[in-house]
Amino acid sequence: MNQNFDIIIVGGGAAGFFTAINIVEKNPKLKVAILERGKEVLSKVRVSGGGRCNVTHACFEPNELVKFYPRGEKELRGPFHQFCSGDTIEWFEKHGVALKIEADGRMFPVSNSSQTIIDCFLQATNKLGITILTGQSVQSIFKAENFWKIETQNEKYIAEKLILATGSNHKIWELLQTFGHAIVSPVPSLFTFNIKDTRIKELPGVAANVTVTVKDTKLTSTGPLLITHWGMSGPAILKLSAWGARILFDKNYQFTIYVNWLNDLDVEDTEKILKDLKQEHAKKAVSKKSPFEFPNRLWESLVLASGIESETKWADLSKIQLQNLVHQLTNATFQVNGKSTFKEEFVTAGGINLKEINFKTMESKLHENLYFAGEIVNIDAITGGFNFQNAWTSGFIVANAV
Template identity: 75%
Template sequence: MMVNYDVLIVGGGAAGFFTAINVAENNSKLKIAILERGKEMLTKVKISGGGRCNVTHACFVPNELVKFYPRGEKELKGPFHQFCSGDTIEWFEKHGVELKIEDDGRMFPVSDSSQTIIDCFVSATKKLGIEVLTGQSVQSIFKGDGYWKVETNQQSYKCGKLVMTTGSNPKIWELMQTLGHSVVQPVPSLFTFNIKDARIKNLMGVSALASVKVKDSKLKASGPLLITHWGMSGPGILRLSAWGARELAAKNYHFTLQVNWLHEMDFESAMETLKELKEEHAKKLVLKFCPFEFPKRLWESLLMASGIAVETKWADVSKKQLSDLTNQLTNGQFQVNGKSTFKEEFVTAGGIDLKEINFKTMESKVHENLYFAGEILNIDAITGGFNFQNAWTGGFLVAKAITEA
């Protein structure tokens, strides 16, 4: 038996729920259902931001906001002029969820719990009569004359408008390819670097503001760098992994990472600072006098890497040692051998080719009445609430297009 809906949304995540709620609020007469393959919905929302849900980012200018998207920057400009971070804040406030801004611009619910967002979505779907059907694994999608047919492991569904919000789901990408869509080959984004190196071996938990660069490439980033037991992580590394997702995949995650522990200070300036220190504090221990804002344990490790013993006085540091130390500080080279996923917040670079989407409506250019929102598209961002903002904006535009059609 076939079950009929006006709007069928495949994928019970952030984009799926946001789309469904906005469609129902724009037109209460439409019969809407969300199909979710898992037993639970909104699982990624639950774990995001360490269980606090990083809803969006306090960047309110569309032309600035797009710069946080390694893929999707050009295409999202128009959509963000329609629905931006400020609109997200307003939307959640209207639905009883107050957000707060942290020092780094990330925005969370005041409750500091992702459950607040989940409760907001679940209660809205109940209030609006949206059916949420779990355990529905899509087997096939068929385009009829003026309708869509979706077969799951449990049921056959028919709808006038079909919305795909399945995130990074390879099976759905395959189904979309059979319908004539192109998929940009997915590769991981937002990952940390595996590095085994004596200089950082016992420094787990040490953090410094640094600039990082992939040797022999144009890839570079900066931000806090965190030393972990498997290598390097932190915002600077994650940014580099996002912007370099394709290039680093092509290198099979084996490359040389150049680290400037002094952020933007160059070799000459650092050398000058160290020479002055050598003159002024000749009789003092090198270990005790570090001229930079710098974790002491890292300073000690880089001294040793430069051949300077901890009991050495500044007067006894040779020219070569000074040069080696400056090099370690401004251009430390580390061999990266592989990657690790950043927490459970797995983000993929890849998905439906953006050339096949109308970014005014988020409708497919290949098929009428087929819409996309969220990470199913070849759009991804660095951490900080940007991936969710893409989901909200896409969902808003889909809902608008469906209800104004």
């Protein structure tokens, strides 16, 4: 027996739920179902943002917001003019969820719990009569004249319109290829760098504002860097991993980075500062206190790496030692040997080729009545609530279109 619906949404995650709720709110007569392959829905929402759910980011200008998307920057400009972060805040408030802005711009529910978002979605789907079917792993999709037929391992469904919100589900991507869609092969996007180096071995937890560059590439990023037990993390590193997802994949995650611990100071400026310090603090030990805005422990480590012993006084610094110190401060070289997943927020770069989607409606350019929402397309962002914003915006646009 076929189960008939007006619209079927495959994928019970953030994008799937947001799309379903917005569709039925705009048109209560429609019969809508969400098919989810897992036992429970919204599981990624539950763990996101350390269990607090980083709903969006306090960047309210569409032309600024698009800059956080290594893939999708150009394509999202139009959609963000239709539904941006401000609209997200308003939408959630209307649905009884107040959001707050943290110092770094990330936005969370005031409750500090992702459960608030899950409850909001479940209550809305319940109230609107949206059917939620779990344990439904799609095996095949068939296109007839004016409807779609979807087969799972134990059921058959028919719908006039089909919306895919399956994130980075390889099986669905393979099915789409049989429909002529091109898939940009997925590679990891948000990850930290594995580095074994005596200079940072004893410094887990130390952070500094830096500029990091990947050798032999145009990849560079500024911001906080965090030293970890396995190497380096923090926004500066995560940004590099997102923008360089393809390049670093091709290098098999074996590459060299240059770190400028002084962020924007160049060699000449740094040399001048150190020479002034040599005059001013002639009698003091070089390693004693960091003259820059980063922790003493890091300063001591860089002084040592420059071949300067812990008791050496500023007055006794040789020209070579001073040059070494300048180099360690502005252009320290580190070998990266592999990557680690950033928290549990596994994001992939890859998905449906953006040229095959109409971004005014999120409809496939190849097949009528086939729509996409969320990470199934080749769009991804850096960490900070941007991947969720893409889910809300694309879901809203699909809902308007259908």
